[in-house]
Amino acid sequence: MKLSTYLAQHELSPAAFAVRVGVPASTISRILNGQRTPRLETIAKIAAVTDGAVSVSDFVETAGVAA
Numbered sequence: 001m002k003l004s005t006y007l008a009q010h011e012l013s014p015a016a017f018a019v020r021v022g023v024p025a026s027t028i029s030r031i032l033n034g035q036r037t038p039r040l041e042t043i044a045k046i047a048a049v050t051d052g053a054v055s056v057s058d059f060v061e062t063a064g065v066a067a
Contacts, residue, residue, distance in 0.1 A: 001053050003046065004032055021045045 007017055014032060015025040023042060030036035038046070038059060047055050 001050075002058060003028075003054050006050055006054050007032075017049075020049045 006012075007014065012020075014028040018025040018028040021028070021042070022045060027036065027038070027042065031038050031042075040056075043056050043059055
């Protein structure tokens with residue numbers, strides 16, 4: 001699930017979510033705006049706070065691979 005979807009479903013602001021994750025609000029805003037790719041440790045924190053609803057795979061762009 002995308003982080004923006006999670007925040008909307010749980011009625012959380014980026015600032016409130018940032019507090020839960022333990023990162024600056026600007027970090028979450030930049031992630032949401034596509035201005036920053038989170039570090040693995042930040043992704044792990046996000047995954048933990050969301051109980052896995054937002055995971056590493058949600059931050060990785062995948063290209064279609066022909067079989």
